[in-house]
Amino acid sequence: MPLTGGVVRPLLELAGLRKSYGGLDVLKGVDLAVAPGELVFVIGPSGSGKSTLLRCCNRLEEPDGGTVIVDGENILASGVDLNRVRQKIGMVFQAFNLYPHMTALGNVTLALRKVQGMARAPAEAKARDALAAVGLADKQAAYPIQLSGGQQQRVAIARALALEPKIVLFDEPTSALDPELVGSVLAVMRELKAGGMTMVVVSHELAFARDAADRVVFMDGGRIVEQGPPAAIFGSPREARTRDFVAKLAERS
């Protein structure tokens, strides 16, 4: 259902999103629309609200105001089946958050069995496919502690993908990784992008943002300060705050 001629309905639409913790406003009214297949990259100083923004999209944090519409459904509406909606929204965490008492296969299978009610054999087949898609076909029997950080994060991505989400949220997916392991995770994310997955990525990986992102959003103080194509944001930012931040990021990497 196009809104206007030629514009597709966004897959994720945030409007006037607000969140505060004990009097501290972390999000002060954020509007953001993400089109199907789009990779939106969110940058900003720590405390700018980018993680909170992401976590409001699947209600890991409960927004105080505004709307979150995922695939045409207002997920803040009363009576919405949150556990059903969450299957459409994959999430990948900075600390991987794999279940340490389960194998890689067990990690990916759990929600397929418990949430989607699949029988063991088809769930495991699907989980094996998901692990193969992130290059870990041979690690299905390994426990998280036996895997490198990069491998753990790829299992976490497989865990999210196995549920066939419409959109995947990445919360600093490479920040906890040793530099030499970052590439393997970014490669998987590139493949996802090539496969048409809609993604919102909070990260500091500038090079990745430059060549993979469709749009870069710069947040500061709980608001979106500036957004545009990566070349514009990194090359010729309009706002002074964006310029400062981008300069600092570039210095670091």
Place this chain on the structure above:
Amino acid sequence: METLNTILEVFFNAEIAVRVFPFLLRGLGMTLLLCALVIPLGLAGGLALAWAASLERRWLRVLCVVYVDFFRAFPPLVLLIFLFFGLPFAGIDLPSIAAVGIGFFLNASSYYGEIFRAGVESVPKGQWEAARSTGLTRFQTMTAVILPQATRNVLPDLIGNTLEVAKLTSIASVVALGELLHTARLAQSLVYNPTPIVMAAMLYLALFWPVVRLLSRLEHRNIARR
């Protein structure tokens, strides 16, 4: 030599030992049966308490704290005597097994509840978030993701408390349940000799010593892991 003989005669009387042994075995059977009743009851109550405490409702948390504090402070023997000898005055006549079941449930669940709660809190928040983000309900997350890790983290405390509960079943003797201590005292009064009590003590030791050994090994392993 004379004294030693007397001691053996009094405390380790072989003839009496042979005579009362089958009797004591039946008492031991009852003790095991009691354990099989009150330990699962306590564990179930403790899990329910930990679940209630994990729900972010203030009044429920307060209720749990009050419950746990109360029954950890209340001496279990007094509780049992109240249930069995006190309640009949209010017209509530509990069979001894029911009094023991209720008393142990109230007492043991408060201890198990504290242990499970500590275990649940020892699991990183990210585990909840990962599971909930894939659509698992609170309950599914608790049973499939949190509790297996929580239980492992507090296993020595769980086993230690279970040992305490098992030893405490000897107080069921005051409500005339024919468990090990009760049968031993009965036998002692019949034969006018303390040998049955000594035998009961040895049976308790034989029953619990392996558990103590296991516990000690687990505790050392945990210290080594830290």
